[in-house]
Amino acid sequence: MDLFDGLEPPQGGREQMAPGAVLLRGRASGCGAALLDVIAGIAAEAPFRRMVTPGGFTMSVAMTNCGAAGWVTDRRGYRYAAQDPQTGRPWPAMPDVFARLAQEAAAEAGYPGFRPDVCLINRYEPGAKMALHQDKDERDFASPIVSVSLGLPAVFRFGGARRADPVVKYPLRHGDVVVWGGESRLWFHGIDALKPGAHPLAGPVRFNLTFRKAL
Ligand code: MD3
Ligand code: FE
Numbered sequence: 001m002d003l004f005d006g007l008e009p010p011q012g013g014r015e016q017m018a019p020g021a022v023l024l025r026g027r028a029s030g031c032g033a034a035l036l037d038v039i040a041g042i043a044a045e046a047p048f049r050r051m052v053t054p055g056g057f058t059m060s061v062a063m064t065n066c067g068a069a070g071w072v073t074d075r076r077g078y079r080y081a082a083q084d085p086q087t088g089r090p091w092p093a094m095p096d097v098f099a100r101l102a103q104e105a106a107a108e109a110g111y112p113g114f115r116p117d118v119c120l121i122n123r124y125e126p127g128a129k130m131a132l133h134q135d136k137d138e139r140d141f142a143s144p145i146v147s148v149s150l151g152l153p154a155v156f157r158f159g160g161a162r163r164a165d166p167v168v169k170y171p172l173r174h175g176d177v178v179v180w181g182g183e184s185r186l187w188f189h190g191i192d193a194l195k196p197g198a199h200p201l202a203g204p205v206r207f208n209l210t211f212r213k214a215l
Helices: 029-045 096-108 182-186
Strands: 014-018 021-024 062-067 070-074 077-081 118-124 130-133 145-151 154-158 168-172 177-180 189-191 206-212
Touching: 014 182, 029 062, 029 096, 029 118, 029 145, 029 206, 062 070, 070 118, 096 145, 096 177, 096 206
Parallel strands: none
Antiparallel strands: 014 021, 021 177, 062 118, 070 077, 118 206, 130 189, 145 177, 145 206, 154 168, 154 189
């Protein structure tokens, strides 16, 4: 029994979720408004869009990217592309505030020297979800992935190395940063359907940034 029984964990906490995966609770809450401003600027150049999977399904999550390449999917497959297929232009450059946050969070979690070259930006509206999957489209599995949650909270499902492994559910809230490296870099994960709500800064949506070394 302690002071936090039945309450949220104190902010600034660090939690080991799995081998190599570190949750930095609230790590980005101080720069949340700045990050949301930057996302709006990126979306003005490279709009959020719901892409089609190779199987022909339209994803419920809307996406855009910044950096040297962007993650895309269509009937031809999943890949990183240097140009935005919707505009034919390069993706917007990685903003300094993004790169610094990802680099500092990775170092705090035990991955010094992480320098992401791409950032996938996911936007969830109520009902949007991401089915259990692995992230395998990057060239370099030795580098971690850094994720930043903004806006409405979501339930994250974390499985294991095999699709059938049991999952553990974690709430991810505005400002939470997770660094996924080591053994868990290739573990299965997903996001449950977003519950409707209103976040004071982001409004009725959740954003997730994932910083990767993809090229
Ligand atoms: C665990 N995004 O974009 S971020 C994705 O909240 C993705 O939008 C989710 O899964 C989201 O691919 C979850 C957390 C995350 C990202 C990459 C991982 C967890 C991960 C890679 C390996 C293991
Ligand atoms: Fe993923």
